[in-house]
Amino acid sequence: MTNPVVQKVNPMLTEERAKASFPVEELTYILDGGKFNTEKRREIEELVTKDPNFEHPPIQFMTREQQYSLAVKKALLVQQRLKELDMLDDPYASYFFRRIAMPREVSPIGLHWVMFVPTLMGQCSDEQRERWLQRALNYEIIGTYAQTEMGHGTFLRGIETTATYDPSSQQFVLHSPTTTSIKWWPGGLGKTCNYAVVVAQLHTQGRCHGVHMFLVQLRDESTHRSLPGVVCGDIGPKMGYHTIDNGFLQLNSVRIPRENMLMRNAEVQPDGTYIRRVSNEKLTYGTMVFVRSLIVSDAARGISEAATIAVRYACVRRQGEPSSPGAPEPRLLDYPVHQYRLLTCVANCYGLWFASEVLRDLYFTVQPDVLEGRTERLPETHALSAGLKAVGSNRGAACVEECRRCCGGFGFSEASGLPKIYNDINPACTYEGENTVMLLQTGRHLLKCVERARRGEQLAPSDAYIRSRPTPQPKLAGGPLTADLLLGWLRWRSLSMLLEVSGRFNSFIEQRQAWADAFQAVSRRLTRCAEAHCILYVGQAFLDSAKAAENPKICGVLTSLCRLFLLNEVVSGAGDVQLSRSDLARCQDAIDSLLTELRPNAVALVEAFDLPDRMLCSVIGRYDGQVYEAMLQWARQSPLNATDVHESYELYTRQFLAGRSLAKL
Ligand SMILES: CC/C=C\C/C=C\C/C=C\CCCC(=O)SCCNC(=O)CCNC(=O)[C@H](O)C(C)(C)COP(=O)(O)OP(=O)(O)OC[C@H]1O[C@@H](n2cnc3c(N)ncnc32)[C@H](O)[C@@H]1OP(=O)(O)O
Numbered sequence: 001m002t003n004p005v006v007q008k009v010n011p012m013l014t015e016e017r018a019k020a021s022f023p024v025e026e027l028t029y030i031l032d033g034g035k036f037n038t039e040k041r042r043e044i045e046e047l048v049t050k051d052p053n054f055e056h057p058p059i060q061f062m063t064r065e066q067q068y069s070l071a072v073k074k075a076l077l078v079q080q081r082l083k084e085l086d087m088l089d090d091p092y093a094s095y096f097f098r099r100i101a102m103p104r105e106v107s108p109i110g111l112h113w114v115m116f117v118p119t120l121m122g123q124c125s126d127e128q129r130e131r132w133l134q135r136a137l138n139y140e141i142i143g144t145y146a147q148t149e150m151g152h153g154t155f156l157r158g159i160e161t162t163a164t165y166d167p168s169s170q171q172f173v174l175h176s177p178t179t180t181s182i183k184w185w186p187g188g189l190g191k192t193c194n195y196a197v198v199v200a201q202l203h204t205q206g207r208c209h210g211v212h213m214f215l216v217q218l219r220d221e222s223t224h225r226s227l228p229g230v231v232c233g234d235i236g237p238k239m240g241y242h243t244i245d246n247g248f249l250q251l252n253s254v255r256i257p258r259e260n261m262l263m264r265n266a267e268v269q270p271d272g273t274y275i276r277r278v279s280n281e282k283l284t285y286g287t288m289v290f291v292r293s294l295i296v297s298d299a300a301r302g303i304s305e306a307a308t309i310a311v312r313y314a315c316v317r318r319q320g321e322p323s324s325p326g327a328p329e330p331r332l333l334d335y336p337v338h339q340y341r342l343l344t345c346v347a348n349c350y351g352l353w354f355a356s357e358v359l360r361d362l363y364f365t366v367q368p369d370v371l372e373g374r375t376e377r378l379p380e381t382h383a384l385s386a387g388l389k390a391v392g393s394n395r396g397a398a399c400v401e402e403c404r405r406c407c408g409g410f411g412f413s414e415a416s417g418l419p420k421i422y423n424d425i426n427p428a429c430t431y432e433g434e435n436t437v438m439l440l441q442t443g444r445h446l447l448k449c450v451e452r453a454r455r456g457e458q459l460a461p462s463d464a465y466i467r468s469r470p471t472p473q474p475k476l477a478g479g480p481l482t483a484d485l486l487l488g489w490l491r492w493r494s495l496s497m498l499l500e501v502s503g504r505f506n507s508f509i510e511q512r513q514a515w516a517d518a519f520q521a522v523s524r525r526l527t528r529c530a531e532a533h534c535i536l537y538v539g540q541a542f543l544d545s546a547k548a549a550e551n552p553k554i555c556g557v558l559t560s561l562c563r564l565f566l567l568n569e570v571v572s573g574a575g576d577v578q579l580s581r582s583d584l585a586r587c588q589d590a591i592d593s594l595l596t597e598l599r600p601n602a603v604a605l606v607e608a609f610d611l612p613d614r615m616l617c618s619v620i621g622r623y624d625g626q627v628y629e630a631m632l633q634w635a636r637q638s639p640l641n642a643t644d645v646h647e648s649y650e651l652y653t654r655q656f657l658a659g660r661s662l663a664k665l
C-alpha cells in the first residue's frame, strides 16, 4: 500500500482546522494515555511507514488467496521486526506496530496472540506454562482457539467433541463424533496454525465432567502437513475477513498425552481420577472475558477511523443549492442534519473509548485475584464485559455504517476505506458471544442484583445504584441540562426499567413458573435493561474523563460532546420510560444548540485521534483533502483497466452482438 502523495492541503480543510477551540495535540495525549505514549506510537508508525517491505498495491484489487498470502507474509514480518526491535514483550508497541502494518486487515495469526497465548496464560498449570508458553510467545508454535462447532456456538455446554481419557496409555482421545461436532470458525485454523486449544467434553472413569481445554497439535512442525486423524481446512469466503483463514477441524480419535489437558483449574490423574481445584467452573471461560473487553476498545477505534474519514470528506464535499446566486454550493458539514449524524458518531466513539479504558482497568484489577481462585468480582466483570462488548460492537457497526452513508456513493466504494472498516467491525457483533446472548448474560446478572439488593446485600461498584430507592423521574424541563443531571436521568431510567422487569419476573415466579421460563418471558425487555445499564456505564466513564481533563478548553469541549451523547440517549430511549413532551422538546432544543456549538470543533475532535493516512487507507479521508484526483488514480489501478478492451468482449459480447448463441461457449 502506498500513502497518497500529500499535495497542497485543500483550503476548505485548512479553514476548518483553524476553527479548533482547544489544543488538539493535548487531547491526543489524553486519548493515548499520556504524551509518552503518543510519541512512542508515532515512532512505531514512522518505522512501519518507512519500511518498503510493508508497501503493496491496495488489497481491494487482489483475490482472496492473494490477500491471505500477503497477510501471512506481513503478519510474520511484523513478528520478525518486533523481535529485531526488542519490542515483543511490549504489548503497547506490538499492538500499534500490527495495527499500522495491517490496517483493518485481520491477521491470520491474530488468534494466536488474542486467544491462544492468553488461554495458555490463564488455563495452564505452572508446569504447563513452562513447557508451552515460551514456545508460543517465541512463535515456535502458532495456535488458535477452537471452541465453536458447526452445531454449537452460543450454547457452550452443548459442545459435542469428546476427550476421553485412556489410563492404559495415559492419553486423551480427541474425537468429533458427528458432523455437527466439527469445529467451525476458529481463526487461522484452516491453513496457518499448527496447534489449537480445543474445547471438548471431558470423559474419564465412565463420567462426563463437562467442557475442558486441551492442547492439540494439528500439523507437523517441520512439514506443516496435517497429522494423522486431523482433517482441517478453510471454511471459504465470508462477508469480510478475507485475509484470515477461519477453519474447520474434524478429529478422528486423535491421541494426545494426559499432560495436554490444561490443568490450572482441574486435573485428571494418571489413573483417571478427576480433581477439580476451584469450585467456579466458569473460570474456563476466562479468555472470553478478556477478549470481550478488547472488543469495546476496538469498536471505538473503528468509529474513530470512519468518523475521521467522513468528517474530513464533509468539509470538502459541496452538494446542494447555493445560499445566494454565485455563492458556492454548501459543504455537507453545513447541514445541521449531517452535523447530527456525524457528531453523534463522534460522541459515541469518545464514550466507548473512555469506557473501554475503565473496563480494561477493572479486568486487570480483578484478574490476579481470579487466577488465585478469588472470584468475588468475576460476576460484575463478566456482566460488564459481555454487555459492553454487545453495546460497543452494535454501536461500532451502526456508527461506521452511518459514516459510510454520510459519504454518499463514494462511501460504497472500497476507495473510501469505509467498507473495510465496516467488514472488520461487524463480525464482532457475532463472535465472542452473539450480542443478544451477551445482553441476556448482563440482564441475568442485573436481575440477580435486584434480588440481592432486596436482601440488603452489598453490590459491586458498577451495580451499586441498584440498591437505591426508587425516586420520581428527574425533571429535565426545569433548570440547565447539565451532564450530571442527564446522567442522573439515565441512572433513574436504568433502575426504573430494571425494577419494572424484575417485578414482572417475580410475578411469573409467584405464579409458580420455573426460573428459566420466567427468564424467557422477560428476556426481550431484559436486553433493553442491559443496554440501559451499559449506556449508563459509558456515560459515567465519559463524564469522569471530561472532568479529569486539566485544560479547561478540553474539559469544555469534552463535556459538551458528553452532553450530546447523553441527550441523544435520553431522546432515543424515550420509549422505554415515559418522557413528558416538554422534557423531550427541551432535550431536542439542547441537541440543536450543541450541534451549532460543536461544529467548529468537528475536525479537531476527529483529528485528535491522530490517524495517519497509512492507517485510514482512504481516498476521501486523506489529510490533504484532495479527493477527486486521488479517486481517479485509485480507479486506474483496477485490474479491469489493464487493457482498453477486456477479454470478455471477444469471448462473449462480440458473439452476442453478432447474434451467435452463447450457450456452447
Ligand atoms: C484488538 C482485538 C480485537 C478484536 C479481536 C480480533 C480478532 C479476533 C477475531 C475473532 C475472535 C473470535 C473468537 C471466538 O469467537 S471464540 C468463541 C466465543 N464463543 C462464545 O463467546 C460463546 C458464547 N457463549 C457463552 O459464553 C456461554 O455459553 C453463555 C452464553 C454465557 C452461557 O453459558 P452457560 O454455561 O449456559 O451459562 P449460564 O447457565 O447462562 O450461566 C451460568 C453462570 O455462569 C456465569 N457465566 C457465564 N459466562 C461466564 C464467564 N465468561 N465468566 C464468568 N461467569 C460466567 C453466568 O453469569 C451464570 O452465573 P449465575 O451466577 O447467574 O449462575
Ligand SMILES: Cc1cc2nc3c(=O)[nH]c(=O)nc-3n(C[C@H](O)[C@H](O)[C@H](O)COP(=O)(O)OP(=O)(O)OC[C@H]3O[C@@H](n4cnc5c(N)ncnc54)[C@H](O)[C@@H]3O)c2cc1C
Binding pocket: 111, 145, 146, 147, 148, 151, 152, 153, 154, 155, 184, 185, 186, 187, 241, 246, 427, 430, 431, 432, 433, 434, 435, 436, 437, 440
Ligand atoms: C468472523 C468470526 C470469527 C470467529 N472466530 C472464532 C474462533 O476463533 N474460535 C471459535 O471457537 N469461534 C469463533 N467464531 C464463532 C463465534 O464465536 C460464534 O459464531 C458465536 O459464538 C455465535 O455462535 P453461532 O454461530 O453458533 O450462533 P448461534 O448460537 O446458532 O446463534 C444464532 C442466533 O440465535 C440467537 N440465540 C442463540 N441462543 C440464544 C438464546 N439462548 N437466547 C436467545 N437467542 C439466542 C443468537 O442471538 C443468534 O442471533 C467466529 C465467528 C465469526 C463470525
